[in-house]
Amino acid sequence: MKKILILEDNQAVLTNIADIVNEIDIKADVYTFDNVKDAYQCAMEKVINLFIIDIILDTSRPGDSSGLEFVENIRKVSHYGLAPMIFVTSLEDSRLYTYENLHCYSFIEKPFDENRLKQMVEQCLSFPEGKNITKTLYFRKDGIILAVEREDIVYVESIRHVLNIHTRQKDTMTVPYITLKRILEDIDSSDFIQCSRSSVVNKKFIGNIDIPNRIIQLKNGYGSVEIGISFKKAIREI
Numbered sequence: 576m577k578k579i580l581i582l583e584d585n586q587a588v589l590t591n592i593a594d595i596v597n598e599i600d601i602k603a604d605v606y607t608f609d610n611v612k613d614a615y616q617c618a619m620e621k622v623i624n625l626f627i628i629d630i631i632l633d634t635s636r637p638g639d640s641s642g643l644e645f646v647e648n649i650r651k652v653s654h655y656g657l658a659p660m661i662f663v664t665s666l667e668d669s670r671l672y673t674y675e676n677l678h679c680y681s682f683i684e685k686p687f688d689e690n691r692l693k694q695m696v697e698q699c700l701s702f703p704e705g706k707n708i709t710k711t712l713y714f715r716k717d718g719i720i721l722a723v724e725r726e727d728i729v730y731v732e733s734i735r736h737v738l739n740i741h742t743r744q745k746d747t748m749t750v751p752y753i754t755l756k757r758i759l760e761d762i763d764s765s766d767f768i769q770c771s772r773s774s775v776v777n778k779k780f781i782g783n784i785d786i787p788n789r790i791i792q793l794k795n796g797y798g799s800v801e802i803g804i805s806f807k808k809a810i811r812e813i
Contacts, residue, residue: 577603578621582645583629583663584615588685592627592663596696603700603717611645618649622710622763623658625699630664646679649732659699663687712761714750723748723764729756729797731775741797743780768808771803778813786811 580595583589586609593607604761606621609631617623626649628643642662643745649655659681683692710725723740732739732754739746740758755775762775770773770791782794789802791810802810 578625579603579605579623579625580617580623581605581607581616581627582642584609584632586632595692599693599696600702601697602726609678611641614645615648622654625696627661629664632664659702661695670716712762716750719751721748725764728795729777729780731758731765768813770806771801774800776800784810
């Protein structure tokens, strides 16, 4: 599912933009923020397909352009190098800078045209997604931060409220009190499929699937994972 991040300090405008985006006939998660810190954290935890950013985020500060600073930092993240950006602004003199230096897709000026905004959002979301986007997942355990690359995860099992994350290095990372639903949200990739109430598998490591016997055999000696009875139909369709 596509993901849209909206950063706007004015709550009324923020709500208005979100309402307009949600009216579009698209399947997308919309994340709204009125501050840079929370927006940046979201961008690091999710893979955002479109940013809608207000240039001025602090009207109390003369000459504020913190929206541009946010985008400059986002552009330094490899998989956001060419992510579509729509700027919401009333500033004319920022146009040249944002197009040339921040690779802005387009502008929408306040007060903005709702139909034009919808058109731009649809155009941006029609762009093909970048391939091989890397992502690191972080977990806290016993006061220590554990990290694992998403592409290194072979499969995940939930056993008695403890996640067992099996990696391509044939290591197993154990993380308590994290649900499968939460790990799927954090992984945020269609490469991972839930095959039972207690397991998730990375499709890239599947060797073969035995539907009648409800077994997924993994490649390269990574073992096998059971298919839950209620998941047989979904697995067959996938």
